[in-house]
Amino acid sequence: MNNQEQDITHENAKSALKMIENSQKDSITSFRPTLSVMLIAAALFGVMTTSASYSSGNSLWSFITIVSTVLFICVMTYRYVSLRLDGKKLKLTPNGMKGGLFVSIELLILTVVAIGSMELYKSGEEWVPIVGGLINATIVMISLYYFPTSDFSKITEGE
Amino acid sequence: MSNSSFNSIIHAPNRLQICALLAPAEALEFIVIKNHLEVSDSVLSKHIKVLEDAGIVKVEKKIRNGRNHTWVSLSTEGKKAFEEHVNKLKEIVGLK
Numbered sequence: 001m002n003n004q005e006q007d008i009t010h011e012n013a014k015s016a017l018k019m020i021e022n023s024q025k026d027s028i029t030s031f032r033p034t035l036s037v038m039l040i041a042a043a044l045f046g047v048m049t050t051s052a053s054y055s056s057g058n059s060l061w062s063f064i065t066i067v068s069t070v071l072f073i074c075v076m077t078y079r080y081v082s083l084r085l086d087g088k089k090l091k092l093t094p095n096g097m098k099g100g101l102f103v104s105i106e107l108l109i110l111t112v113v114a115i116g117s118m119e120l121y122k123s124g125e126e127w128v129p130i131v132g133g134l135i136n137a138t139i140v141m142i143s144l145y146y147f148p149t150s151d152f153s154k155i156t157e158g159e
Numbered sequence: 160m161s162n163s164s165f166n167s168i169i170h171a172p173n174r175l176q177i178c179a180l181l182a183p184a185e186a187l188e189f190i191v192i193k194n195h196l197e198v199s200d201s202v203l204s205k206h207i208k209v210l211e212d213a214g215i216v217k218v219e220k221k222i223r224n225g226r227n228h229t230w231v232s233l234s235t236e237g238k239k240a241f242e243e244h245v246n247k248l249k250e251i252v253g254l255k
Binding site (some may be wrong): 026 | 164165170172175176178179180181182183184185186187188189190191195220232238245248251252253254
């Protein structure tokens with residue numbers, strides 16, 4: 001332990017950690033998209049899930065899937081570019097193992113919901129794709145709001 | 160092996176905040192950090208220079224629309240050093 005390290009008191013370390021937490025919270029919050037962007041992105045992802053399930057043998061639903069996918073990519077690109085113009089570069093890959101695991105689990109859930117909707121629709125459950133779309137839209141909304149940097153560091157406002 | 164070590168360069172309040180702001184981002188512009196810290200250009204430049212000299216941050220200057228834009232990001236070593244410093248603080252507080 002060096003001299004400076006010995007000088008760090010419990011209180012000093014505690015206030016340094018609080019300072020770090022606040023700065024990280026501010027930084028992460030600044031990457032959060034506007035409510036309209038979050039709603040559009042979530043709605044498009046929901047439509048993608050639902051239309052992909054209905055698309056089997058139906059060209060109109062296939063067309064809606066393609067359009068919603070393209071629009072979703074456009075919205076996410078708009079978000080990236082506008083952040084960059086504001087002087088903030090968003091990480092495209094998650095931070096470390098924890099972040100990677102979080103994104104992998106999120107993608108797995110989205111995929112399972114989408115494939116599950118597709119399969120259940122094929123077996124005659126016509127309402128399932130709508131529920132699947134709503135579930136995936138909610139996941140995207142929560143993810144963009146609480147985890148805008150794709151890191152597993154949830155921001156809780158007002159703490 | 161312990162993955163925590165105290166870093167006196169990072170521990171200075173403004174530098175600690177710079178590292179904390181940069182950690183969740185790929186890079187931030189000088190002006191964004193300045194607005195958050197509410198310090199003058201010269202004070203921030205001085206802190207960033209210290210961090211840059213220690214290999215903790217990388218500074219990239221770019222010209223866009225005829226204007227200079229300075230991007231600051233944590234280097235790989237900087238990310239590790241910051242993480243270890245946070246772990247050390249948690250150890251002191253008794254969170255680890």
